[in-house]
Amino acid sequence: MTETLLPTTVVGSYPQPDWLIDRDKLTTLPPVRVRASELWRVPETWLEQAQDDATVLAIRDMERAGIDIITDGEIRRESYSNRFATALSGIDLDNPAAVPGRTGGSVTVPRVVGPIRRLRPVEVRDVEFLRRNTDCTIKITLPGPFTMSRQAKNEYYKDEEELVMDYAAAVNAELRALKAAGADVIQLDEPWVQARPEEARRLALPAIDRALEGIPGPTALHLCFGYAYVARNKPSGYSFLPELTGTVAEQISIEAAQPNLDLATLDGLGDKTVIFGVISMGDPVPESPETVAARIRRALEHIPPKRLIPAPDCGMKYIPRDTAFAKLKALAEGAAIVRRELTGD
Numbered sequence: 001m002t003e004t005l006l007p008t009t010v011v012g013s014y015p016q017p018d019w020l021i022d023r024d025k026l027t028t029l030p031p032v033r034v035r036a037s038e039l040w041r042v043p044e045t046w047l048e049q050a051q052d053d054a055t056v057l058a059i060r061d062m063e064r065a066g067i068d069i070i071t072d073g074e075i076r077r078e079s080y081s082n083r084f085a086t087a088l089s090g091i092d093l094d095n096p097a098a099v100p101g102r103t104g105g106s107v108t109v110p111r112v113v114g115p116i117r118r119l120r121p122v123e124v125r126d127v128e129f130l131r132r133n134t135d136c137t138i139k140i141t142l143p144g145p146f147t148m149s150r151q152a153k154n155e156y157y158k159d160e161e162e163l164v165m166d167y168a169a170a171v172n173a174e175l176r177a178l179k180a181a182g183a184d185v186i187q188l189d190e191p192w193v194q195a196r197p198e199e200a201r202r203l204a205l206p207a208i209d210r211a212l213e214g215i216p217g218p219t220a221l222h223l224c225f226g227y228a229y230v231a232r233n234k235p236s237g238y239s240f241l242p243e244l245t246g247t248v249a250e251q252i253s254i255e256a257a258q259p260n261l262d263l264a265t266l267d268g269l270g271d272k273t274v275i276f277g278v279i280s281m282g283d284p285v286p287e288s289p290e291t292v293a294a295r296i297r298r299a300l301e302h303i304p305p306k307r308l309i310p311a312p313d314c315g316m317k318y319i320p321r322d323t324a325f326a327k328l329k330a331l332a333e334g335a336a337i338v339r340r341e342l343t344g345d
Contacts, residue, residue, distance in 0.1 A: 007068035013315030014073030066332030081143035090114035097153035118170040131182035144190035146204035168210035187220040197240040220251035245270040255313030266302035277313030286326035292334025
């Protein structure tokens with residue numbers, strides 16, 4: 001694990017190459033909750049090999065940019081959540097349903113028609129591949145149990161709490177395998193706690209703790225307002241954040257750059273480490289290192305350096321790769337500016 005002051009990280013995703021995925025289709029569809037094999041440009045026979053090659057490109061870009069805690073870029077995923085969520089038992093993908101979306105309208109989702117159970121390892125090979133291909137500290141992400149329960153139509157469970165807790169047990173089983181495979185940092189993506197705060201107060205907190213039960217090492221929760229390409233007007237405050245101080249997660253990942261977050265928000269996070277968004281996914285122009293440094297300094301007025309991890313606001317999946325690389329380079333250089341100011345080195 002890195003001991004760097006103000007270590008930089010990514011939230012999860014990195015842009016997939018144009019030769020791997022149809023980016024026009026990707027950006028005209030909402031983030032998919034079922035499966036969307038039509039997004040891949042490579043035939044199934046060679047898809048895994050092509051995804052491996054693209055994952056190495058993502059790893060090398062993050063390393064070259066100077067990021068301290070990297071992921072596999074989620075290159076093998078059609079969305080941040082559907083790779084894991086659609087691999088569980090009890091899910092009917094062939095006859096999907098529609099539920100209200102986070103930001104309005106409706107979204108096509110799987111139907112829950114039986115008990116939710118983890119059938120097999122889903123991302124274990126992803127972690128093993130990442131570990132073999134870098135000496136950096138590595139992080140792996142999984143969709144959280146509450147978010148997955150909002151991205152499906154429940155037609156089986158009479159008790160909604162039981163539904164969410166079964167998702168949590170499935171996540172926990174996968175997380176234990178991911179740690180055994182070499183993951184340093186575990187992150188749960190739970191954006192729907194922000195979108196459905198009343199439901200989250202009732203259901204999310206015990207499920208998050210169950211999902212992270214017995215998982216050693218740093219654990220993180222990511223909350224956001226949605227990808228910038230679909231959520232352009234973002235609020236300056238979170239509707240569900242201080243509640244997370246009661247969870248076992250050590251780190252809380254939030255976006256702050258694009259929404260121009262009211263940084264008094266940080267005062268309510270207790271002793272949690274904050275993965276703090278200093279790179280906007282809504283601005284096509286890469287930030288300068290000086291802009292990043294200024295955003296970090298403002299956060300340090302509320303959070304001590306040892307509890308701050310600078311990062312992009314959200315996943316980088318939907319922005320061009322050259323833009324993503326430039327933004328990550330600015331992130332690393334901006335953090336280095338403030339690090340030198342703090343240490344005198």
